[in-house]
Amino acid sequence: MNLQPTTLQKIDEVITHYPVKRSATLPLLHLVQEDLGWISPEAMEWIAAKLELQPINIYEVVTFYPMFRQKPIGRRHIKVCRTLSCALTGGYKVCAEFQKQFGSQPGAVSADGEVTIDFVECLASCGTGPVVMIDDDLHVKVDLARAQQLSAQIKAGAKARSTP
Amino acid sequence: MPAPDQHRLIFAHIDEPGYSHDLACYQKHGGYAVMKRAFARKPEELIDEVKRSGLRGRGGAGFPCGVKWSLVDRKSGKPIYLIVNADESEPGTFKDRYIIHQDPHQLLEGTLIACFANNVKQAYIYIRGEMPLGARILEKAIAEARAANLVGPNILGTSYSCEIYVHRGAGAYICGEETGLIESLEGKRANPRIKPPYFPAVLGLYQCPTIVNNVETLCHVKHIADMGGEAYTKIGTPNNTGTRIFCVSGHVQRPGYYEFEAGKITLGQLLYEVCGGPLPGRAFKAVIPGGSSAKILRFGERFKGKRKVGAELVDYDWGVEDVPMDFDSLGMIGTMGGSGGVIVMDDSVNMVEALANINAFYAHESCGQCTPCREGSLWMKKITTRMVHGTARAEDAALLKSVADQIPGRTICAFGEACSWPTQSFLAKFGDEFKNYSETKQGSPAPATLI
Ligand SMILES: Cc1cc2nc3c(=O)[nH]c(=O)nc-3n(C[C@H](O)[C@H](O)[C@H](O)COP(=O)(O)O)c2cc1C
């Protein structure tokens, strides 16, 4: 486990927010995932030890909550809302467009390792559908043209990195 | 009759140019003055103001907030916790998002007043995981408030101390249900608890008395403390006091969030005038008035009965357009005001596809503890999915109904009802579209791209 010093600091701080250590399970999982990108079996054991729990206590939480990942994802994470209001305004088409742009299926990492597309449930911005979250940023009213634009930006970012 | 003007109480500063989410801006607009005055009063008086106000919870059930607070076990000697429900997970609902992102101090002030009134020393804001920016804004707001002695020990020099922390969820809808939320905050799977005995007011977080209130509800508390419970009842209609924020999505010209006095605007005024009516060349077909689990209404159907107006019983004969937007009126016509999420569908929508979309949501989100909910939601999804994909069977409509009818009342939490109501109401209102699906196998009209 190679967590950055700032992550370790945040972990120690967040545990103090609760009278019972176990409550820090979700915050620790978030912090570890933000740092390492995913939750490995080793990470689960580490968190369990940190909170004086059994690894199963962490494992059952990781498997319950959709946001925790047990394998690495692409460098950018594209989440397209699947639920009704977005679907009514074209969410399915938008998801298909991202799939076409990156040649990958929902849940899988694209061949070049750049993106993972997920078709997720309601993101609580239904009035501006279709909505898409890319990493931590919400994009609203994403029609096909906007999806293409966003894809181009992601591709340009990838290119910039590979040609220093 | 023309629609009334919006009455922006909670959303007074939302989208106001120049209004920012930092403390300085909030204080420039009079922020925390209400809290200061409230802290000079007796906590019981504040609870009385909230009772008198008639405030009903904005998270979904519309339960009277003052009553909820009076159920809290204050004799146990255990600490009392307050949890702000910022999970905003009911599809079609997006009001709390704007409060959190644009006016977080309003929420903190309301929360602190509620905490003071109930002698709470520790509050948590449970925010859905998909709002990382919102969580950061709230954390920054709390840090600012702490630096200004508005949160933490001896607030404003009084003997009252209160801490607030932000706790992030991780993408599970069931964390919106209050006992599932509590389990999640304890670091476990969000499996809702059985009531009784686990009423949060008695056995909540860490088995201590706990108040769970929605973000918007707590903002209303601030305004009630400001104007007084009596004055608050002058806004809205009897038993549906205050304002309501409607989140309109789907097939209207101007989707968005609109705040009106509760019960003073009809569904028709909201959709035609405020939201600009259907998209060009389209007509409204159906509307879900209170979040995706609320029972659907079909344009053209009529509702008749008697209702109380003041002390008298009067007849009503309403079309969908005529229904006043309040908890009681929507309840009377067999649906609910719920969380205020109004989802609109026009005549391009194939109702089987729309239901298949909703059923996929509930099947994905069932926590899995109760067999009727776990299996039933999955079967409803499977049946509607196969209908959409052209392999419908003759018995499917009847089968769907029979599965849906066997869930409500047989589960630990209200998710059981929430997942069966869409199927029950779609079949009741649009049975014709479902019945002969296996023979007609209607293709969806061109713009509909649901599944
Ligand atoms: C399945 C389910 C999901 C819910 N989701 C939410 C939610 O996202 N936000 C919320 O405030 N209340 C939600 N509720 C209602 C809460 O259980 C609880 O009643 C509410 O937070 C109480 O706050 P209030 O009295 O201020 O409305 C949900 C209830 C159920 C049964």
Ligand code: SF4
């Ligand atoms: S009704 Fe559904 S969501 Fe609620 S506890 Fe039972 S299985 Fe879980």
Ligand code: FES
């Ligand atoms: S349905 Fe897409 S954000 Fe709610």
